[in-house]
Amino acid sequence: MKVYIVIFCFLFSWSLFGQCSLSIKGTTQDQNHHEILSYATIFIPELSKGAVADEKGNFSIDSLCPGLIHLEVTHIGCESKSFYLNLLNDTTLILLLEHHEEVLSEVTIVDHNHQHSMSQSVYSIGGDKLKQLKGHTLADIAAALPGVDIIKTGSNVTKPIIQGLSGNRIAVVSDGVILESQQWGIDHAPEISGDGADKVSVIKSSAPILYGTQAMGGVILVESAKAILDPHLHGDVTSFFQSNGNALGLNTRLQKQFADLAVRGNVAFKKMGDQKTDTYLLNNTGAEEYSGNIKVGKYDEKQSWEIQGSYFSQNLGILRGAHIGNINDLKEALQRDVPFFTEETFSYEIAAPRQSVGHLTTKAQYSKHFGDENFLSVTYNFQNNRRREFDVRRAGRSDIPIVDLNLASHVFNASLEKNNSTNHTTLFGLQYKFQNNTNVAGTGSLPLIPDYLSFVPAVFAQHKWKLGKLNLEFGARYENYLYKVYPIRNNVVQDVKRQFHAGALNIGVNYLLQKTSIKADISFIARAPMINELYNSGLHQGIAALEFGDPNLNLEKSLKSTLDLSHNFGKAGTILTTIYLQRVHNFIYFVPQPEPQLTIRGAFLAYNYQNTDALIGGIDGMYVVNLHKNIEWSTKAAYIRARNTILKDEIVFTPPLRVTSSINYDLALSKIKSSSLATKLAVAYSGKQSHVDPSSDFQRAPDAYTLINFHLGYQANLFSNQIKIELQIHNILNRGYRDYLNRLRYFANDLGRNITLNMNYKF
């Protein structure tokens, strides 16, 4: 949560220097509506002194000496942040906090961030709740939000699903940069660390206007806070240990002001060995991850610029027993309770089959206000994604990648926002994306996805209109896809040029009342087929299937409507729901062919990409109520159905019904010094996916299961800095279970009990 502070500084009286008789007085207000915020906490860590604002938002701290001090401001649900002040005289401040409409311990519901459209269904997770999830993958973090699920290949390769769609159909955006990587692969996780994030949000509506036609299913937004102007070095260090896999991790964030430049950096490291199920080890499921991020910026009222660079590197093992050859190998593996190659010795070693990915992101951004009305923003970003996959091969080739892809992307973005009047805002934008995908030579295998160049210029416009309590929004976007593809057929390189006209239209409305918010959003999207859908050809070893693209695929046309309702019943709690319906004409679907293909290695299942029609609908939501002053009960649930309306069956890998219910008990041990104890007991139920026709899958969907999770957190101040210790136990009862959305369910059970100890020190 961002806190904006110090707008007015009135000088009141002339005090003498050196005398400790100065005071700070003020009020705390909401930044957007200038409404009073009651009971915020203001704390000066140097002096261990502070105050709690009264009901009218007024506070006062007396007997202060002149000098440089930090002010920490906290309000319910907001993370405390430190601000820097040179106290010379008695001072009166108006502290403006960016206040969320509804802040619950689990999620932030309405986020008054101007980047977000007001009519879309946006939910965020940040602050303490996000800190608890340190060490988890990005998808795991996002899945804490209602409506987001995960498709996994073991617990290291996790891909987010938003309301039934994933991969090419959702956008993952990190600090304004759309991740450009090989997201088509069901076994390719987004190459972003969840560790550097200060806030993770999900847009559940289609969001094509700003994020492109790819954002058909929604968007995952990962944001790190803007560096603040404070000459002191501030930061925090988090370290964690997980019992399952003996995982260790360290994450350090630092920020400092140099002259008038704000610098913020983050480094994270994680190492994990073989994980285990309830009874046996999952051999070769270790992982190693390094990531770093540095941001330098100069932020002025009139203009600001920012340069950012980040690198993410990951080496992860895939369960050895899940590596199979042909259909018969798969059938044998399916019949086993304990996978092949299961051994009793734990190891940190990562052998083939494994994946090694490196992702570099660089960004330069400049923005400037022209008068009061115009705001120009120009961004350039370069990303380089290198993905190497290693298989168990003959003659020492296990150390030579069988897949070695390098994807370089250049994206140029310019947008102009015009505030025509207080009630009208228009945004115009231009975008140009160039991508170069190369199969790096030396793999000794034929490429699954061909080399290609892609050129995508795009234009977009969006208009927001405020009509009393009603906000209207219209948008349009056009994208011109030009592909130059170099597929190899019979050892001859072909040279194919393809062009698609993609685009989107969007209309949204929201109606905000004191206790109720209603948001409705409808998007029409025509999405161009991606290269893999058009030209994939050959064996995808990771999923032991032959994949064939279809160069004659048509544009995929989607109409998604979302209705987001939230209401605060006061003492009876708060309810939030999102209802959605999405019809996709020419839905590009991976259809298994009736006849397996015969190769020298025996028979393989063949899948073809085909245009079909899909109808996806569902409801997800959350209910939170305070049972007692410190006890909160929250329940979230998601239900979805996805049908292929031409083949008249259910789309595979659609999440089953999930319901999670938890009780939080928070105990403040001291009023001002933010020392507190928090406990949480959660029961997570996952239903059986019984709608999918068993003949369309290798194995029947696994049974429903229930997990019990526990969390205990303690925080206190240590030498005027904050320290937090957290203990989490996942799957307390060490249940053996298999999850429908984990692709390793064919071979092995899911993870058994996992105890995490997490320590955070903030300075």
Next chain:
Amino acid sequence: MEKFQIKFRKTLMMSILMAPLFIMHSCDKEVEVENEEELITTVTYTLRPMNIAIPTVVCTYKDLDGDGGNAPTFAISGPLLPNTTYDGTITLLNESESPVEDITIEVEEESVDHQFFYAPSSAITITYNDADANGNPIGLKTTVKTGAAASNQSIKVTLRHEPNKSASGVKEGNIANAGGETDIEITYTLNVQ
């Protein structure tokens, strides 16, 4: 006029800024065809009669263009003689490369991590005639015995990479508990007459 000039300058600036983007539009890419090193195109099972002067039987499987493309072809040089013992030798080639690569050598070098499994019809029995460094069978060399005359007999040949040779029945040629990945799985059809 002045307004026009400003406009013109703006357009010019934009054009200069956007120019590199459209230059990219016209670029092209050099793509090399990768050699498929691990490809096995040809599997030959040679059955040489022991102690008797009759023709050697050569069973050949060929799929020169690899997965997909043209269908593989089988060639059997002749029938097996009933109640006869043959020396079986299997060889693997990659004929898509020039010179032709002998993949049998790779299997020999990694014999601990490879095993052939033979599943013949009732008129034929096949036993291992070789061993790796651990004394476990490889299956490059076999002894093939025929029974009474029968037509349309099949021999299913499976090569497993990294099988568990110590699992129950695997040393005796039972594939059920072997695990590992299948590198080859083909079936020859021939007569015993």
